[in-house]
Amino acid sequence: MLLAELMAWIRAFGPYRWASHRLLNWGITGRTAVIGLPYLWLILFFLIPFIIVLKISVSDIRLGMPPYEPMVHWIEHQVVALQINFGNYAFLFKDALYRNAYMNSILVAAGSTVLCLLVGYPMAYGIARTSPSWRNLLLMMVMLPFWTSFLLRVYAWIGILKNNGLINNVLMAMGVIDEPIVMLQTDFAVYVGIVYSYLPFMVLPLYATLEKMDLTLLEAAADLGCHPTKAFMTITLPLSVPGIVAGSMLVFIPAVGEFVIPALLGGPDSLMIGRVLWEEFFHNRDWPVASAVAIAMLILLVGPIMILQYNQGRQAGAHR
Amino acid sequence: MIGRRSFLVTTMMAFGFAFLYIPILSMMVFSFNESRLVTVWAGFSTKWYVELIHNDQIINAAKLSLKIAAINATGAVILGTLAGLALTRFRRFKGRTLMTGMTTAPLVMPEVITGLSLLMLFVAMEQIFGWPAGRGVTTITIAHMTFSMAYVTVVIQSRLSTLDESLEEAALDLGARPAKVFFLITLPIIFPAILAGWLLAFTLSWDDLVITSFVSGPGSSTLPLVIFSKVRLGVSPDINALATIMVSLVAIGIVTAGFYMQRQEKRRERDIQAALAINQ
Known part of the structure; x- marks a missing residue:
């Protein structure tokens, strides 16, 4: 050799x-x-x-x-x-702009995590219950967007959502609306962008737990006369909790600090903390305040990161 | 009946896939549009591709990005494989928890934080040691390696943890040195994972905008930086053309890799069957 x-x-x-x-x-x-x-x-x-x-x-x-x-x-x-100066933190705390950006980031990230879960769960469930030969193809199709440029995928939505974009053109041609609906540069566009970009991060861990599930449990439930919906609620859903936690954290944590999506799809007033940090650093050149924003964001994220670590550790432990 | 998909699930799945693919497809279709107005169809044309090829700024940025991505991927694979080995093969060592944390956190850490903190480090290092002098390709590569090695570690770790350790133990029992065991037994087995890790690290670096913006200097504009500055001004058809080329390349790559892996898997199964048959 x-x-x-x-x-x-x-x-x-x-x-x-x-x-x-x-x-x-x-x-x-x-x-x-x-x-x-x-x-x-x-x-x-x-x-x-x-x-x-x-x-x-x-x-x-x-x-x-x-x-x-x-x-x-x-x-x-x-x-x-x-010389230690906590003035930067006091400034963040007092200024309404920063407080709003902070709260808005949490709200948008949490909202899009829930939306991601609602779109992603049926996909992961469907893939896990498809025949194995199709399963790989479908998984590949979930992964493919993840391998292509994030920036370009966000950019694609500008062409779809803008006033003379795809959706408005189609709706106006069909005669559903007369005036274009303003979608670009709104919070709606930011939600769409985040759900779209982070969907694979939700689907893959969900799929991993759903695929491992022992299907004989459902058979047993059916034999005992349990309605499929009830079986889903009492067996499948609780068993997929590790996947739900992992997927949600993988979406929530990076979404809080997202910069590209609010910068390209959001309006000037849809403030998110990542964008505030960017502006402080690149436009105001205020390194201390930008650092304080970063630390404030980290404090917010320590909890979710610990949950993710604990969850991953427990799943790894269950494998052995 | 058990495990069958219901109509509802199938519909929602179809909706999910449509949601994932319609934006990409619309971008591809409109890259062949004659009109500058990206969303009004005015006839088939390949002129945006011609314009793209003659755009030196984009071509140079793409070359730079390729270079950084290749160096980054190689470095990240080495560091990530070592980290993966350390975490799976050495169960107990001082600071293991810290290391686990440091290899998971970069996966989810918002990029603005990573970028800002790395820039602060580079500035402090320059003040104290005089290196790295200014910011450019070196700082971008270091920054990319730091976050992409975390992804490689995850890939390698999951492969190593499912690997049959008795193979390595057998080799050790027969007197092979650990380094030899690694190169002759472990490395060939985990090679597909290493390849996957390399490609992942390459893609992450090729794509990265936020961290690169913080640690890049004058004259080191990578492709995402150029695209972002163009896109901020609005939709432009040559970016659609660029996106179409990139998506097509990735799709071809992934499909080929998928087929290759499926064939390998089938061959391995056949080999195992054959080995079992001989033993009987």
Whole structure:
């Protein structure tokens, strides 16, 4: 086998032996390397950035680059002034614009999660109860939009929803309406965009739990004279709760901070927290306030992220 | 009767699929529209494709995006495979919970937060170490690797957890070193998952707008950045043409991969049957 020959060649190679010897001397084994490399990467590029954001969120804004005051000032020998400013958070709390954006994000994200569930559940259920040969094709069809550009899929809705777009043209040609219905740049468009973009995230975990389900339970219920609707409510639905939780969290969490969809489909007044952060950062160049917005959003999302982690952990445990 | 789909479920399923595909199909149809007014049909034409090919800004951005996506996917696969191995093969190590959290959180973390925090890190690093000097391809690649490795980890982890560990144990018992076991036993078996992870990481990077906006610098406009700045001004038919090309490529890729995987699966089943027959 080519791979084996390559390995043998590398192993016989002087520098490799020297390096592996050195590493072993330092106590670095294969195990530590396998764990350590991704670990260090994630700590450096995922964990530390949050700590920096937290730090900047309590700094003052200043002109210059970077546009925030350092937290620690050297005054004289060994005298250090620590400067922490919670003003950015107070500002977020007092300003109605931020409060509205915050509440609106939760509302829109929760609403679209429910809509996603209503559209996604029958799809997942239907796919799970289709014959296996068709099942793969249908699953592939759910996945396909996920593999194509998110930006372009959101963009597609502009052409459909705008005043002289597909829906209005069709309705006017049919004579249902005389005046175009304003749909683009409304909250309605934002809901449609989120449900459309995140639907695969809802369907796939739901499908995974529904497909695993033991169908003999339903047979038993039918034998005992249970109506299919009641069987669904008392057997299928409770058994699919892990899928419902996973799907809902996978939709809700990213939807709260969504930027692209409200920016392209929403109106100027459909404020969402992700868009507010973007404006603070790119237009007002206020890094401390943008950081404070990010931290405020994180605090909101810690709960849902923990629920998701717990749910995934329990499902993984059930497999073993 | 049990497990049959009812009429209601079938209807709702059809509605769901229509909802998923009508926007994409309408975009594809109108890319062949003669008129600049994207939604009024004025005859068949391929002129937007010609215009697209001659648009240097888009072509250059696409080249840059391809480069970043390929580097990112390769790096993310290496890191993600290591992380997946660490989480499935080493049940106990210090900070395992933290690592699990750090590989799940990027999947759902709103992109604006990830983008902002990575930019803050790069700025702080530049101040302290002088690296990375400014923002551009390097910072974009690092940022993409960080969030796409989480996806690769999930893919690899789920494949590894269903893998029959007795194969690896047998090799270890016969005296193979762990590294050799990995390259000769584990890697060939999980190769389809690695390939899937690579493609996923590639797509995520190719698509990413929000994180890239934060960590990109002058002269590093990737394709999504160019598309977004065009789309913000309204619908434009050459973007429809671009979307049609991208969707078609992805569809061809996915269908081919699907057929390939189904064939592999069937071959494996046949092999298992044959092996069982010999044993009897």
